[in-house]
Amino acid sequence: MSHYNKGAAAERELMKILEADGFSMARVAGSGSNPLPCPDMIAMKKTKKYAIECKSWKGAHLVLSKEQMDEIANWSENAGIDFLIAWRMPRKKWFFLNQKDFNKTDKNFLISAKKAKEIGLTLNSILNGGVF
Amino acid sequence: MSHYNKGAAAERELMKILEADGFSMARVAGSGSNPLPCPDMIAMKKTKKYAIECKSWKGAHLVLSKEQMDEIANWSENAGIDFLIAWRMPRKKWFFLNQKDFNKTDKNFLISAKKAKEIGLTLNSILNGGVF
Numbered sequence: 001m002s003h004y005n006k007g008a009a010a011e012r013e014l015m016k017i018l019e020a021d022g023f024s025m026a027r028v029a030g031s032g033s034n035p036l037p038c039p040d041m042i043a044m045k046k047t048k049k050y051a052i053e054c055k056s057w058k059g060a061h062l063v064l065s066k067e068q069m070d071e072i073a074n075w076s077e078n079a080g081i082d083f084l085i086a087w088r089m090p091r092k093k094w095f096f097l098n099q100k101d102f103n104k105t106d107k108n109f110l111i112s113a114k115k116a117k118e119i120g121l122t123l124n125s126i127l128n129g130g131v132f
Numbered sequence: 133m134s135h136y137n138k139g140a141a142a143e144r145e146l147m148k149i150l151e152a153d154g155f156s157m158a159r160v161a162g163s164g165s166n167p168l169p170c171p172d173m174i175a176m177k178k179t180k181k182y183a184i185e186c187k188s189w190k191g192a193h194l195v196l197s198k199e200q201m202d203e204i205a206n207w208s209e210n211a212g213i214d215f216l217i218a219w220r221m222p223r224k225k226w227f228f229l230n231q232k233d234f235n236k237t238d239k240n241f242l243i244s245a246k247k248a249k250e251i252g253l254t255l256n257s258i259l260n261g262g263v264f
Contacts, residue, residue: 022210023211024170024207024210024211025170026160026161026171026174027160027161028160028161029158029160029161029162038157038158039158042158042174044211044212044213045210045211045212046210046211046212047212049181049212075156078154078156078176078177078178079155079156079176079177079178079181080176080177080178080179080181081176
């Protein structure tokens with residue numbers, strides 16, 4: 001699969017998992033139709049509401065541009081819901097991260113796979129009501 | 133413009149208006165990519181969160197299928213946010229309706245333009261914090 005298709009497949013995978021857990025899910029339309037940045041998907045229950053940016057990446061580090069991270073964080077803060085970065089590693093291993101878990105450089109936010117595995121919340125934690 | 137394009141233009145119009153009022157906006161990706169029904173857009177501030185189904189229609193009655201209305205209402209109820217039907221009438225006149233404002237028939241939910249103008253909330257009410 002192309003990089004794009006892998007990303008889209010990971011999004012669909014996460015949508016289905018969270019929907020099966022009872023979240024109302026919305027996949028957000030692409031940037032072409034949204035004038036401002038917003039997250040890949042929104043997951044909501046009465047008691048938990050998340051804006052989720054979904055990354056499928058098998059490398060040793062995950063990097064998001066400062067601009068993208070800040071814009072989605074602002075969008076979520078203004079919306080009054082929590083912002084999570086969902087990193088899908090190989091073999092359907094998901095880790096859920098907060099912006100503050102990343103190291104900030106001049107232009108990017110960066111986290112290693114090692115650190116993500118140590119401090120990220122697992123899918124089970126999310127499904128069982130992990131608190132951020 | 134085609135009926136589809138008119139609907140898309142109305143959606144963009146409403147997205148821009150609510151965004152300018154300080155809402156975090158998300159246009160939801162089309163039904164092709166969402167396995168289950170969900171609203172056209174989501175508008176969120178810390179204090180107000182809406183799922184919005186947007187209809188551009190110049191006829192004397194607005195009709196939504198029972199199936200579509202019930203599915204989006206259930207989605208919104210489960211998400212814990214308010215569900216609004218935004219009817220765009222000619223000349224950029226918007227009226228915001230609740231499901232209970234409609235008359236229910238065997239297969240549809242229906243409301244007249246006359247009734248919508250009488251009981252629907254205007255755009256100003258929404259922007260000034262109308263409570264539902």
